[in-house]
Amino acid sequence: MLDPKLLRSDLNAVAVQLARRGFQLDVGRLSSLEEQRKVLQIEADALRAERNANAKRVGQAKAQGQEVATLLAAGENLGGRLTGVDEQLVAIQAQVADFQLLLPNILHASVPEGNDELANVEMRRWGNIREFEFLPLDHSAIGERMGMDFEAAGRISGARFVVMTGPLASLHRALIQFMLDLHIREHGYTEAYVPYLVHREALVGTGQLPKFEADLFSVRGEPGFFLIPTAEVPVTNLVRDQIIAAEKLPLKFVAHTPCFRSEAGASGRDTRGMIRQHQFEKVELVQIVKPEDSDAALEQLTAHAEGVLQALELPYRVLALCAGDVGFSAAKTYDLEVWLPSQQKYREISSCSNCESFQARRLQARYRNKAGKPELLHTLNGSGVAIGRALVAILENYQQADGSVLVPTVLQPYMAGAQLLNSI
């Protein structure tokens, strides 16, 4: 959510900022709502003050044994008027809130202009793209020979699921363990285990709701839950309604969770293989920092995600997303894209974002600043990295002419020393 004070004081400037994303802010509607709200609130406050004063007089008069009938009548009248004004006020406030919850974050000044992913700016590349002396297969062709089973998944759950058995399942688990260990031991993150089912408020807090409900899976029953689309949701919600002592910052959490996405809008894209699934695993990094530290924290967090790909020796590039491609809650985002030989292109494997105070305001996540006053925190999150896509990248980049796949050195300890995955 954007700062309501800013929306009141400089709405046109906000509109200009949001236009960078291609978001058209209805200035007229918001300012008209705001104007109505102000009138009603002032009136309601005045009536309430009068009612309170009148009620107090009743008490005093009674204590002195005086007649109170007039005061009681006045109180009843005030109460009636207040109820009417309050109803209008509540209705307007709800409209203002609904409107504001649909406004995306204001972009960081350093975000490049542009409408879509074509305008994203490549910051750097890492690693050497391997020359194949044979035609490299895509990951599903490789995987299907060693226990990656889309047919079985289809029988169980339908499209966009996968079953893995044997060494591939082990490789999948090894990736999780390796990434967690790297972030915990080398990068200073605290491991977190969190719920995979969350209530609506948690998703409003991080910005997935109310706008993106169609992307989520919900669970029937009472109470109603949503399956998390990313660990960002439960982990960032750790600081909901908290006032953190300044000396405890920054908070750095790493969590492995499954992620569930309905991806309703992506039908037809990446239908083959396990690039785009309804259920996938991710190791997620979350940082909770002071506002002045968040720019540096984004660079650091991105570097931590890059560290995973470097350790796995997977070639990748880093993109700064352009204005039109940055997500709803983020002020700035770097995407990491890993090289996939079968597609001869880089594909997203991590997304690292600084949300500044956007989520913190929805969450009321604060810290005590030097003046001793509560102040909104900044929140950041990034994949470190997506497990399924990392597995895809390994299969493709480490494949051998005979259909086997080398196990990256750093993963071998997690694979009981295995150096090679053979096709069955």
Place this chain on the structure above:
RNA sequence: GGAGAGGUGGCAGAGCGGUUGAAUGCACCGGUCUUGAAAACCGGAGGCCCUUUACGGGGCUCGUGAGUUCGAAUCUCACCCUCUCCGCCA
């Protein structure tokens, strides 16, 4: 699932329906004292919102939401959460 208890400020913990935004203790900030610190004493201090150039003024906030009432932390109802005992269970 059954039975019971409870949710008050950073923490602990009072609070006959009416100057209680809330006693008291701890913690916190300022001052006196001290070479300095501690102790003692004095004083200050929650959060959110509206309004005001400012000084200030007003409202909301005792788990959440409704209700009763001239007036609710105090009464009623619903919901959420926590704890205890029993049962069940990975």
